[in-house]
Amino acid sequence: MRRKSISYAKWGYIFIIPFFVAFIMFNLIPLISTFKNSFYEYYFIQGYKQVGPNWVGLDNYSELFKAENDLMKYFGNTFIIWLLGFIPQIFFSLLFASWFTDLRMKLKTGAYKIIFYLPNVIMAAAMGMLFFTLFSQSGPINSIYKSITGSTEPIMFFEHVWTQRGIIALINFLMWFGNTTIMLMAAINGIDPSLYESAQIDGANPTQTFWRITIPLIRPILLYVLITSLIGGLQMFDVPQIVANGGSAVDNTSMTVVVYLNKYLSVSKNYGMAGALSVILFIVAAVLSMVIFFLTTERDTKKKKKKGGRK
Amino acid sequence: MAAPVDAVGAKSNSTNILVRRIISYTVLTIFAFLALFPFFLLIIQMTRSSADINQGFKPIPGGSFGENFKTVMNNNNWRMLKALRNSFIVSGLTAFLSTYFSALTAYAIHVYDFKLRKFLFTFILMIMMVPAQVSALGFVNLMNDMGLKNSYIPLILPSIAAPATFFFMKQYMESSLPLDIVEAARIDGSGEFRTFNSLILPILKPAIAVQAIFTFVSSWNNFFIPALLIDDPDKRTLPIVIQIIRSADLASLDLGAVYVAIGISIVPVAIVYLVLSKFIIRGIALGAVKG
Structure with missing residues (x-):
């Protein structure tokens, strides 16, 4: 009320200019141009001779969904590799988060949290390269394996479908379980401790409090973790690109959607197809994001209702 | 208890x-x-x-x-020392621009009452989830058309619009930036821009430090876009060199040197992390509660 004489609103607009100029220039215009490209025939023969752009309507999309282009297989690969990493990730993260926050055990957690989170800050491409060398035919893992089992034949990890996928999933797991543990810990710490105290008085054991109190109360965060992980999994690129050498190793069984997109962008330079694939990715990510959006806004309104008069 | x-x-x-x-x-x-x-x-x-x-x-x-180490440094295919320097330049500038402008934007939305404020806040939340790869095609083509292939501008300037950093800053301001301070500065005759730079930024220091580290690390590790834009061997960043090493036949390489090259890409970030780990872990939890 006091500042009726001077309006500061214009400063609000001035301060957001850099952010929105950068957004429009580097995100919005490229996004629109990507969408536009998806309706054109536009590629380079051997990377040099330009064909198009010619308007072709939805041809790129129908081309992409043709069986010989294997798009569904690549979506399947992405999903399988994501799932292989996510199942142990959510299991152990929940377990560790509940241990770390257990009021009766009172564990010393500092060092574990630091170590568990470490792989997350490491360059994914370097992690991929490291695991590729460690698991290679004459690498240390095979060396240890041979000395333990007495076998003379090394395991060819990168020549079999499931070992290769398994290694990619293992890297994803190692990179993300610490992050998820800390997220879930924060969620569990947000639960009113008196709930646990009264459960304890009523004679509930740790398993019961975990399933009856912890899980129901952190369900929104669990869903959030699930969906952000799914969106992250959809974008999986660095690790499969390095480990499976551009996705092509072992009959494309570790080719993910974004590795496939990268092929159109950098190898075959087919911008029409790349555009159509980008739009499909956008739609899938948008649907998943909508779920999060409604989830979090629903939580906020619930919170507001609960807090009522406070502030 | x-x-x-x-x-x-x-x-x-x-x-x-x-x-x-x-x-x-x-x-x-x-x-x-x-x-x-x-x-x-x-x-x-x-x-x-x-x-x-x-x-x-x-x-x-x-x-x-x-x-x-000497073998790595002398390898003219890899040019590791240059890649290391390039990665430092790109990540450092990215961290600086991203945190400064995201803080400025969050401050604008937090402090000023203007018509589009609510809408823009929701809008930024929505774009937070759009994967960077989706607009990669248009982005790379636009940068090529502007003659910015092999330039660091496309790797650095887009970070000015960092929705996740913005969101973190906004949350931090809600918990620890009382509006009275801004009012008081106005009464003292401080201009709005000066207030932000000399009064608000120091208050935001903890949040800025956490976000600067995260942005630095994610830029350091960034692979997809740089690999599409940089092909000059002297301009490569570290992940691109890793890709070059991977595409050669492992048996033909000096393995000791390969491990050292991987180590060089990993160690600087690992050291920064271990030194600041307590601080970083607290930062992740801070962001998580709001999830």
Whole structure:
């Protein structure tokens, strides 16, 4: 009320200019141009001779969904590799988060949290390269394996479908379980401790409090973790690109959607197809994001209702 | 917390807890070992000569680190030293621009009352989830058209619009930036822009530090877009060099040098992380509660 004489609103607009100029220039215009490209025939023969752009309507999309282009297989690969990493990730993260926050055990957690989170800050491409060398035919893992089992034949990890996928999933797991543990810990710490105290008085054991109190109360965060992980999994690129050498190793069984997109962008330079694939990715990510959006806004309104008069 | 209330009997309960603690510590230690094992192997291999590595693995460090390091530095295909420098420049500038302008934007939305404020806040939240790869095609083509191939501008300037950093800053301001301070500065005759730079930024220091680290790390590790834009060997960043190393036949390479090259990409970030880890872990939890 006091500042009726001077309006500061214009400063609000001035301060957001850099952010929105950068957004429009580097995100919005490229996004629109990507969408536009998806309706054109536009590629380079051997990377040099330009064909198009010619308007072709939805041809790129129908081309992409043709069986010989294997798009569904690549979506399947992405999903399988994501799932292989996510199942142990959510299991152990929940377990560790509940241990770390257990009021009766009172564990010393500092060092574990630091170590568990470490792989997350490491360059994914370097992690991929490291695991590729460690698991290679004459690498240390095979060396240890041979000395333990007495076998003379090394395991060819990168020549079999499931070992290769398994290694990619293992890297994803190692990179993300610490992050998820800390997220879930924060969620569990947000639960009113008196709930646990009264459960304890009523004679509930740790398993019961975990399933009856912890899980129901952190369900929104669990869903959030699930969906952000799914969106992250959809974008999986660095690790499969390095480990499976551009996705092509072992009959494309570790080719993910974004590795496939990268092929159109950098190898075959087919911008029409790349555009159509980008739009499909956008739609899938948008649907998943909508779920999060409604989830979090629903939580906020619930919170507001609960807090009522406070502030 | 109050002392545990026992309905059954204190003794059986305390042995029960002891057993659970032992199990927990054992499992946690196994996982800590699992998380560190690849890096342990890396450090060992970095110190062994290529001939030695080919003989099989021994968990004893060798004496060839200096030699391997020299081989890496002299490898004209990789140009590791340049890549290291380039990665530092790109990540450092990205961290600076991203945190400064995201803080400025968050401040604008937090403090000023303007018509589009609510809409823009929701809008930024929505764009937070759009994967960067989706607009990569248009982005790379636009940058090529502008003659910015092999330039660092496309790797640095887009970070001015960082929705996640913005969101974190906004949350931090809600908990620790009272609007009275802004009012007081106005009464003292401070201009709006000066208020932000000399009064608000110092208050935001903890949040800025956390976000600067995260942005630095994610830029350091960024692979997809740089690989599409940089093909000048002198301009490459580290992940691109990793890709170059991977695309060669492993058997034809000096393995000691390969491990050292991986180590060079990993170690600077790992050291920064370990030094600041307590701070960083707190930062993740801070962002998580709001999830």
